[in-house]
Each structure stands twice: as C-alpha cells, then as structure tokens.
Amino acid sequence: MKPTDIKDPEYFHKVVDCQYACPAHTPVPEYIRLIGEEKYTEAYMINWDSNVFPGVLGRTCDRPCEPACRRGRIEKEPVAICRLKRVAADNKGDVKKLMPKGPFKTNGKKIALLGAGPASLTVAKDLATLGYEIHLYDELQKGGGFMRSQIPSFRLPETVLDEEVNYILDLGIHTHFNHYVSSMKEMLDKDYDAIFVGTGAPKGRDLPDLKGRKEGAANIHIGINWLASVAFEHTSKIGKNVIVLGGGNTAMDCCRTSRRLGGDNVKVIVRSPFAEMKASPWEKEDAQHEDIPIIDNHVPKSFVVENGKLVGMTFEIVKAVYENGKRKLVPVGGEDVFFPADDVLCAIGQENSYPWIERNIGIEFDKWEMPVVDEKTFCSTNKKVFFGGDAAWGPKNVITAVAHGHQAAISIHLQCEKLDMANDRPSPFVNLVSQKMGIHEWMYESEVVNDERYVVPQADKKLTLTNRKKEVELGFDKGAGYKEAARCLNCDVQTVFTTAKCIECDACVDICPTACISFTENGDETDLRARLKVPATNLTQDLYVSDVLPTKRVMVKDENVCLHCGLCAERCPTSAWDMDKFFYNVTKAEKACQH
Numbered sequence: 001m002k003p004t005d006i007k008d009p010e011y012f013h014k015v016v017d018c019q020y021a022c023p024a025h026t027p028v029p030e031y032i033r034l035i036g037e038e039k040y041t042e043a044y045m046i047n048w049d050s051n052v053f054p055g056v057l058g059r060t061c062d063r064p065c066e067p068a069c070r071r072g073r074i075e076k077e078p079v080a081i082c083r084l085k086r087v088a089a090d091n092k093g094d095v096k097k098l099m100p101k102g103p104f105k106t107n108g109k110k111i112a113l114l115g116a117g118p119a120s121l122t123v124a125k126d127l128a129t130l131g132y133e134i135h136l137y138d139e140l141q142k143g144g145g146f147m148r149s150q151i152p153s154f155r156l157p158e159t160v161l162d163e164e165v166n167y168i169l170d171l172g173i174h175t176h177f178n179h180y181v182s183s184m185k186e187m188l189d190k191d192y193d194a195i196f197v198g199t200g201a202p203k204g205r206d207l208p209d210l211k212g213r214k215e216g217a218a219n220i221h222i223g224i225n226w227l228a229s230v231a232f233e234h235t236s237k238i239g240k241n242v243i244v245l246g247g248g249n250t251a252m253d254c255c256r257t258s259r260r261l262g263g264d265n266v267k268v269i270v271r272s273p274f275a276e277m278k279a280s281p282w283e284k285e286d287a288q289h290e291d292i293p294i295i296d297n298h299v300p301k302s303f304v305v306e307n308g309k310l311v312g313m314t315f316e317i318v319k320a321v322y323e324n325g326k327r328k329l330v331p332v333g334g335e336d337v338f339f340p341a342d343d344v345l346c347a348i349g350q351e352n353s354y355p356w357i358e359r360n361i362g363i364e365f366d367k368w369e370m371p372v373v374d375e376k377t378f379c380s381t382n383k384k385v386f387f388g389g390d391a392a393w394g395p396k397n398v399i400t401a402v403a404h405g406h407q408a409a410i411s412i413h414l415q416c417e418k419l420d421m422a423n424d425r426p427s428p429f430v431n432l433v434s435q436k437m438g439i440h441e442w443m444y445e446s447e448v449v450n451d452e453r454y455v456v457p458q459a460d461k462k463l464t465l466t467n468r469k470k471e472v473e474l475g476f477d478k479g480a481g482y483k484e485a486a487r488c489l490n491c492d493v494q495t496v497f498t499t500a501k502c503i504e505c506d507a508c509v510d511i512c513p514t515a516c517i518s519f520t521e522n523g524d525e526t527d528l529r530a531r532l533k534v535p536a537t538n539l540t541q542d543l544y545v546s547d548v549l550p551t552k553r554v555m556v557k558d559e560n561v562c563l564h565c566g567l568c569a570e571r572c573p574t575s576a577w578d579m580d581k582f583f584y585n586v587t588k589a590e591k592a593c594q595h
Contacts, residue, residue, distance in 0.1 A: 117145020
C-alpha cells in the first residue's frame with residue numbers, strides 16, 4: 001500500500017466517526033470537551049454554527065452520530081451525543097451577543113425561501129449576514145415548519161423552538177406567515193434573484209382502497225395532519241380505543257399524543273417485524289414505557305364500519321421471509337384478526353406533493369413526480385430554483401435538512417456572484433495541532449475504562465400522560481452531563497506517526513490496549529489487513545500506513561479500533577508518535593467567494 005496522505009482533510013475527518021456520520025459534520029468531540037469544562041455557551045455556539053438548532057436537536061435528533069461512536073465499539077452504548085447537545089443548550093449563557101447582529105450591508109440581491117422549516121431557516125441564517133434581503137414564506141402562523149407541526153410538545157417545548165427560530169428571524173428576515181404559495185410561476189415573475197424550496201414532504205400516505213375507508217372517514221385520520229391539528233389546538237381529544245398504523249417515528253408521536261388526549265387503549269400495529277420498524281429504538285422504548293403495545297407482522301385488511309360508524313379494523317397475520325436479501329411478507333394462514341377502534345391514525349409514510357409548481361417553467365420532474373435536483377449544488381433544472389430538506393429527495397430528518405441548507409446557501413451565493421456552483425465551492429476549514437505535553441497535562445481524558453452510558457431522567461408518567469405539553473425527558477443535570485462527557489474518547493485527537501523518528505523498538509505495539517499497531521512487510525490492502533497483529537476486518541475504516549522504515553517494514557495502524565488513548569505517544573522514546581488535535585469545520589456561504 002502507498003503511504004497514507006494525512007494532509008488530505010478527509011482522511012482524519014473519516015476517523016472522527018461521530019462528526020463524519022453527522023450530515024452537518026458538527027465538531028462533536030470539540031463541544032463535548034467544552035461541556036466537560038463547563039463552557040456551555042462556547043459548546044452551544046460551536047453547535048449553532050453547524051447544526052443551527054442545538055436545543056431542538058438535543059431533544060429530537062435522529063442521532064446518526066451515535067451508532068458511529070467509537071465508545072460503542074468497546075461497550076454496548078455509545079456516548080449520549082444528542083443529549084449532551086441539550087446540556088449545552090440548557091446551561092448556556094447569553095448567546096445573542098455572540099451571534100451576528102444586523103442590519104447588514106446590503107448586496108442588492110433578494111432571495112425567496114418557501115417553507116419555514118429547518119432547511120429554509122438555515123439558508124436564511126447563512127445568507128442574511130452576507131447582505132441578502134431574505135423573504136420567508138410559510139402557510140403556518142409561525143416559523144419552524146414540521147418541527148412545530150409534527151414534533152409533539154412533550155418532546156420539544158414550544159419555548160425552545162421559538163427561541164432558536166427567533167435567533168434566525170432576528171437577523172432581519174422578512175416573514176410572510178399565513179401565506180400559502182400557490183404558484184411557482186408567480187414567484188419567478190417577482191424580482192427574486194433565487195428561490196429556495198424547503199416545503200418538506202407535506203402529504204401523508206393513506207389507504208384509500210381499503211374496504212371501509214370512505215364510510216369510516218370521520219374517524220380515520222392522516223397522522224401528520226392530525227399531529228398538526230393537535231399542535232395548533234384544533235384537536236383536543238380522541239376516542240378511548242385508538243389504532244395507530246405504521247412503524248416510524250411519526251407513528252410513535254401519534255400513539256403517545258393519543259395517550260394524552262384520552263386514548264386509554266392505544267396500540268401500534270405494523271406490517272413489518274418489530275426489529276425492522278423504521279422508528280428509532282428509543283422512540284419505541286418511550287412508547288412502550290407509556291404502556292402502548294406494538295403489534296408487529298399484521299397487514300391491514302379492512303376498516304370495519306357498523307351503522308355508519310367506525311368500530312375497528314381487521315388484519316392478516318404474516319411472517320417475514322427473506323429471499324436473495326429481499327423481504328417478503330407471507331401470510332401464515334388462519335382467520336383475520338379484529339381490533340376495536342374508535343379512531344385510526346394512518347402514519348404509514350410521507351411523500352412530496354407539488355401541485356403548485358407548474359410544469360412549463362423549466363423545472364423538470366422525474367417519474368416519481370419529484371423535481372430533478374443536482375446532489376452537489378441543490379439546484380433544479382431552472383437555475384434560479386433550489387431545493388433542500390425533505391422537499392429535495394423525500395423525508396429524512398432535521399439534521400439532514402440543516403446540512404442541505406448550508407450547501408444550498410453556498411450554491412445560491414455562488415450563483416448570484418456568477419461563479420461556478422459545482423467547481424468554485426469552498427474547502428472545509430481544517431487544523432491539526434500537536435497536543436503532546438506529557439500525559440498529566442493533556443487537555444483531554446485518556447483513560448480507557450468501561451464506563452456505562454448515563455440514563456436521562458424522565459418526569460413522572462402520571463404527570464406527563466395528563467398534560468401533552470409536559471416535557472417527558474428532563475435532560476442531564478450538570479453533574480451527569482460532566483460524567484457522560486467524560487465517556488468521549490476524543491477521537492479528534494489523532495495519532496500522527498513520523499517515519500524518520502521511528503527506531504522500530506516496538507514499544508508502541510507492546511503498550512497499545514487494542515493491538516491496533518503492527519510493524520510488518522508491506523503488501524496490497526487485502527493481504528496487509530490479514531497479516532496485522534489483529535486482522536483489520538472493518539473495510540469501511542482505513543489503514544494508516546507509513547513510509548518504508550530502515551528494516552523495510554512499514555507501520556500499519558487499524559483506525560477502526562484505535563481508542564486515541566495516547567499511550568503510544570507517551571511510551572515512544574523518540575516522539576515518532578504524536579497526538580495532534582484535528583479540527584474540521586464545513587465552510588459556510590460566508591467563505592464561498594474568498595479564494
């Protein structure tokens with residue numbers, strides 16, 4: 001193998017697994033260290049720069065960072081990265097004084113943002129400070145989009161959402177709330193230099209062909225519409241017997257909200273096996289904690305209506321059979337099963353709907369009636385129209401929408417500056433600084449110990465199930481937050497090897513707690529992975545390979561199992577190993593024209 005090019009910023013970025021897995025690439029270990037130092041305001045601002053909504057995401061994020069966490073490779077549970085974000089948000093000081101303050105010098109350009117969800121708000125944040133006149137349109141009366149209409153208050157208090165939405169609106173955004181945009185052509189005819197579409201995936205899937213659907217319509221509800229009706233207090237009660245169809249996070253929100261609105265007997269019924277439900281594991285746990293059974297492997301057959309009123313549903317029992325990696329749901333035989341229901345909530349998926357975009361204005365749509373959008377620039381086939389968040393490629397999550405917003409803002413800025421959106425994109429900000437000062441003076445904890453994840457306390461179920469606005473999770477207090485932060489292995493403090501200083505004493509090999517370092521003859525990657533002290537079987541993470549040493553061997557380190565403990569650097573007699581702090585920050589629109 002060729003020597004590893006550690007000057008490539010993406011090499012060490014990939015090694016910081018949590019940050020790499022985050023769609024917005026938030027510098028996770030950096031802000032966790034600051035929490036450990038009780039620098040909550042600084043930790044909040046590092047988050048705000050990347051993910052824009054630390055308080056919201058500290059409660060509701062889908063946590064793609066946590067399955068990637070290195071702590072999870074030596075113990076069952078990763079670091080509670082998401083909940084630590086909330087620690088920073090809950091304990092921050094005055095962050096307004098650290099944020100950009102308008103009015104900003106105008107650049108003469110006007111941008112329209114359609115939909116006031118996380119993607120559009122991120123674009124607004126990034127472009128407002130550059131002097132763009134931002135006009136934000138939404139049919140709701142307040143900003144936040146589906147963060148407001150679909151995430152229940154017992155998970156996300158309105159005060160938290162209002163605070164973080166207002167940080168952006170206070171940058172001088174022109175808001176057009178209670179305004180439904182009914183024609184893209186009309187928007188294009190206005191004097192906007194660019195239009196960003198961040199309208200989400202507003203259409204909930206239905207079961208229109210199921211027997212009894214039309215007759216029982218009064219008590220059969222589309223999940224996302226029903227959640228919005230509850231959020232805006234148009235709906236305040238539901239029947240005692242409730243069936244929620246679907247296995248995603250929306251279904252979990254529907255069933256838990258139903259419990260708070262009078263549903264004494266609420267059950268979730270899903271087609272797939274329990275383990276294959278799309279809902280996050282913690283969402284399923286929270287529903288079960290509130291005494292909501294989840295019944296899997298049941299396919300809806302009919303709505304049962306008697307005397308013009310819904311009385312329940314019938315289901316066919318199936319089992320999952322796998323052929324060539326594909327799942328089939330096969331009936332097990334026997335009679336259909338009946339469950340009584342006063343109300344049914346359909347939470348079986350969401351899809352996009354663009355009846356308001358004319359098909360003769362240069363925006364192409366694919367066979368699924370989705371706009372054709374460039375994955376790098378977020379630009380449609382009409383060079384003035386950009387898409388992001390769920391509106392671009394279908395339902396994802398808040399942090400993905402934020403990541404889209406940052407990149408779309410760069411494209412809009414480049415477009416307005418008449419630069420190449422694809423080829424003039426700025427590089428990330430990267431830094432690599434030595435930290436080696438002796439093991440007792442290092443700025444981070446380097447213990448390699450078993451340390452189980454701390455449990456986030458919850459409010460009493462008797463209180464939360466009687467008040468839909470009572471937040472269930474209480475968050476870590478400062479003490480528990482410190483202890484959880486200490487579980488972080490500081491994967492951004494990298495082990496850096498200097499070939500010329502190595503005397504091949506193998507002391508680093510002897511002291512390494514995970515046996516991730518080997519000195520051996522070079523070979524191709526497959527051969528080399530098999531010949532290491534411990535074979536490197538995870539092909540998704542790289543090998544760190546040195547130049548050829550005097551004995552004609554090379555140093556090979558398996559990045560997958562390295563714990564960044566620093567023992568190799570402390571033990572090395574010649575400082576061939578060093579611990580270098582790596583900082584990676586995705587560049588925002590403000591740097592897009594600074595070459």
